[in-house]
Amino acid sequence: MSYFWKTPQFLMVFWLNAMEKKLAEYKCDTNEAIKLKLVRFPEDLEDDSTTFNPEYTHQVFGDDEVAFGYKGLQIQLYYTAGNLTTLFRFQYSSKVTDQFDCVEADDVAGKIREIIPPVFCTNIDDFVSSLEKEANFKPFGILLHTYSVHNEEAGEDITYQIYKADMTCPGFREYHERLQTFLMWFIETASFIDVDDERWDYFLIFEKYNKxxxxxxxxxxxxxxxxxxxxxxxxRPRVSQMLILPPFQGEGHGAQLLEAVHKFYISVPSVLDITAEDPSDNYIKLRDFVLVKLCQDLPSFSQDKLLQGFSQEMITETQQKLKINKQHSRRVYEILRLRATNMSDVDQSRTYRLEIKRRLISPYKKNQREIVKMRRCLRPEELTNQMNQMDLQMQHEELEKSYQQLVSDYRRIIDRLAQA
Known part of the structure; x- marks a missing residue:
């Protein structure tokens, strides 16, 4: 019979396990602990429906997105809706150092202070007082576009405006410091930019409301x-970072912003074309919608010409009139060609499928050329190993999967165009 359970080693393991379990109670999910709010009225402070949480906190709290050392941790980052005057407070029900001498709680306040501007409120009364100054706040820069969105809950149309600003606008530098903190919570690879570089342009959307x-x-x-x-x-203007804040997502503001920005650069003679830096899938879908909307009435994209295939005329017209490059022009063509194609017709459907797959197959053709080269220089056992990695059946399956996903994405854009 083993007597390990009576040994000092067992007691130490038991104690460590108990301690680890106890300390686990002091780990908090920072995506849930952080409470964000855009405040218009004092009553918004107690209204949970105006609160939203970040999507990402890893850039502040590490890859596990956890703050250690607290129970019931709540981090409040509230902003006045216009001027973005900031309230920062954090509270908790208990702290690990109150009961344990061997561990130390994370410096939550210090981590937050690293990304927010140094001037902020810690007192609710001071923050509420700042709401009285909101009437003095006016958007920065020049007005580019005004549009309305019908609000079902309010039963009325809400007016929005898009402005272009830069660092020469008085007060905008300080305002941008407050605004950019949202990037850390909602863009996975966000970073703060060098605002002293004059090549940056800034475009902002504001809602107009009455108080x-x-x-x-x-x-x-x-x-x-x-x-x-x-x-x-x-x-070549390149979109770097774009964010629609959570309370306004799903209302079409992203498309309005991107279209307004695109139209602004179309009017600038020195602009060659407009691109984006490492675009996300969601941004690509948004850009597809906006560019197709802009291109659909161009002569080169008429029904007859679409059915004749992608042409140099399309490339030239989209570049000269809309500052769209060849790659994006091709994607616009594929979407509009799908809309013009009767997919229930066997011949039309087959023609469209083969054309899209010819473009998608380029990487696979490259692999085939590499196989030919390898046959000449690799030993039989090496060639077998490489061939296994380039299984043709697998390539065909991947090609079909890519095609089906692309058509699905294109159909969603076509449906959205029909509703616009």
Missing amino acids: DGATLFAIVGYMTVYNYYVYPDKT
């Missing part, structure tokens, strides 16, 4: 664009 008879503005979202130099005398 006590006065017209006020609330931030909805924004975009940063960097203007790259293209020899000899052109620029």
